[in-house]
Amino acid sequence: MASNNLRGQTAAVGVGLSDFGDVPGFTHFELMAQAVERALADAGLKKADVDGVFATLEPSNLPVVAVCEYLGIRPKVMEGTMIGGSSFVNYLQWAALALQAGLCEVALITYGSNSRSGKRKPGGAVPIPYEGAYDARLVTAYALATARHMHQYGTTRAQLAEIPVAARAWARLNPKATQRGPLSIEDVIRSRMVSDPLTVADCCLISDGAGAVIMTRADRAKYLPRKPAYLLGVAAETSHLGIAQMADLTVTAAAQSGPRAFSMAGLAPKDVDVLSLYDAFSINTLLFLEDLGFCSKGEGGAFVSGGNIAPGGKLPVNTNGGGLSCMHPGMYGVFTIIETVTQLRGDAGERQVKDPKVGLAHGNGGSLSTQVTSLFGTEETL
Amino acid sequence: MQGPESHYQEYLAKGEFRIQRCDACNSHVFYPRLLCPHCGSSALKWIVPSGAGTVYSTTVMRRRPEAGGDYNVCLVDLEEGPRLMSRVDGPPPAAIGIGMRVKARIAGGGDAGFFVVFEPVGN
Structure with a gap:
């Protein structure tokens, strides 16, 4: 069976964001439920229609079960594989398979977190084997990758700073983004150093927030109220858990997930009109642009320079402001999907990219450990 | 009976840093495991790097x-x-x-x- 059997068979038909940023007084589940209510309303569907639930939340041992209980859903299909922040992009694959196989009719993908007001520390509580003694933090792995990329390819600090600057410029066009003040390359470089060479401006926000995506088969999607965003390709790959086990810190498993997703979609990087790349740290965007084939390995610094991925640049990346400037609850993956769908519908307001046909949503998990690439398209891409 | 992780800690406690070497594929392995991550063999032997x-x-x-x-x-x-x-x-x-x-x-x-x-x- 060809892997392109999933191409265009399912679609995102509803998306919902909870209130996000600083939302004190709400639990993870309450924020998640708010996003689900909005996604269902957007899709023109009811809770009773949902018979597939794909979710994970940090504070539960049986997260997808907790989500089902909280929402009062007894689904036919439940999936909650935890592969870090990319989990929700990964659920696209399993939701598409379950929908296409007829195991369920309406799939809900959701996540919620009060990691800002709940003061929950990001990153897993379980230490990575043989790394615990050195007091490494989540940022450490990304700083090590950044240092290596600079060493190996001569990527400069100023080039890297283009990424948070571009994210901020997009955020300034998004009235809901958390950080909307001006930000220059100098500001990024002069911000407080966290883990050399990364400053606090290279690190994602810690936000409260939740997101939900409703998917169904293409044959049903066309009768629903909103313009469907068809899933054209999706692929996942993992290369390691702990950063010491990553063979080359300048090459992520996106170098495999990307080509496989493009192959399923029958598309190439040149066909992509808008991208959402999981930017937990500035280096992520640079590595994923290279690994997904938007520029050659080592050329990422030059590629992002001169505002190339900012508003007015050649390639629109993270148009909501990304994890760096819009919002980043504990895991950001679901929000890459929501922004992609929003752009493909033409709903992005001032930050809207002109007439996009193909959008790419890419999730990252752990310490660059898991990479999941998805491609969505409008009806004319089918 | 004990596994490689426990052996590794015992060596360290005796002042010896050891890693594993796979007899099947000749790869060196760290951190200590039961199966070689390169070839899957369990023929991992301790060596002093x-x-x-x-x-x-x-x-x-x-x-x-x-x-x-x-x-x-x-x-x-x-x-x-x-x-x-x-x-x-x-x-x-x-x-x-x-x-x-x-x-x-x-x-x-x-x-x-x-x-x-x-x-x-x-x-």
């Missing part, structure tokens, strides 16, 4: 002085091949650079257990 390594990447973790001040976290490629997370003791954290030649030393003990750190060669 030279202790020599090279810093593959490094960062200064910034920390308030009252909490202990800045510290180094790095990745070291052992001469035999495997890479491990560690730190380089001796020079200030900012003076540790990619490509620096280093040598392993066992640190820790007590509640923290034993673990491997590195020192610059020639110090």
Whole structure:
């Protein structure tokens, strides 16, 4: 069976964001439920229609079960594989398979977190084997990758700073983004150093927030109220858990997930009109642009320079402001999907990219450990 | 009967840093495992590495002085091949650079257990 059997068979038909940023007084589940209510309303569907639930939340041992209980859903299909922040992009694959196989009719993908007001520390509580003694933090792995990329390819600090600057410029066009003040390359470089060479401006926000995506088969999607965003390709790959086990810190498993997703979609990087790349740290965007084939390995610094991925640049990346400037609850993956769908519908307001046909949503998990690439398209891409 | 992780800790406690070598595919392996991650064989034997390594990447973790001040976290490629997370003791954290030649030393003990750190060669 060809892997392109999933191409265009399912679609995102509803998306919902909870209130996000600083939302004190709400639990993870309450924020998640708010996003689900909005996604269902957007899709023109009811809770009773949902018979597939794909979710994970940090504070539960049986997260997808907790989500089902909280929402009062007894689904036919439940999936909650935890592969870090990319989990929700990964659920696209399993939701598409379950929908296409007829195991369920309406799939809900959701996540919620009060990691800002709940003061929950990001990153897993379980230490990575043989790394615990050195007091490494989540940022450490990304700083090590950044240092290596600079060493190996001569990527400069100023080039890297283009990424948070571009994210901020997009955020300034998004009235809901958390950080909307001006930000220059100098500001990024002069911000407080966290883990050399990364400053606090290279690190994602810690936000409260939740997101939900409703998917169904293409044959049903066309009768629903909103313009469907068809899933054209999706692929996942993992290369390691702990950063010491990553063979080359300048090459992520996106170098495999990307080509496989493009192959399923029958598309190439040149066909992509808008991208959402999981930017937990500035280096992520640079590595994923290279690994997904938007520029050659080592050329990422030059590629992002001169505002190339900012508003007015050649390639629109993270148009909501990304994890760096819009919002980043504990895991950001679901929000890459929501922004992609929003752009493909033409709903992005001032930050809207002109007439996009193909959008790419890419999730990252752990310490660059898991990479999941998805491609969505409008009806004319089918 | 005990597994490789427990053996590894026992060696460290005796002052010996050991890694594994696979008899089936000749790869060196760290961290200690039951199956070779390269070929899947269980024919992993303990060897004593030279202790020599090279810093593959490094960062200064910034920390308030009252909490202990800045510290180094790095990745070291052992001469035999495997890479491990560690730190380089001796020079200030900012003076540790990619490509620096280093040598392993066992640190820790007590509640923290034993673990491997590195020192610059020639110090």
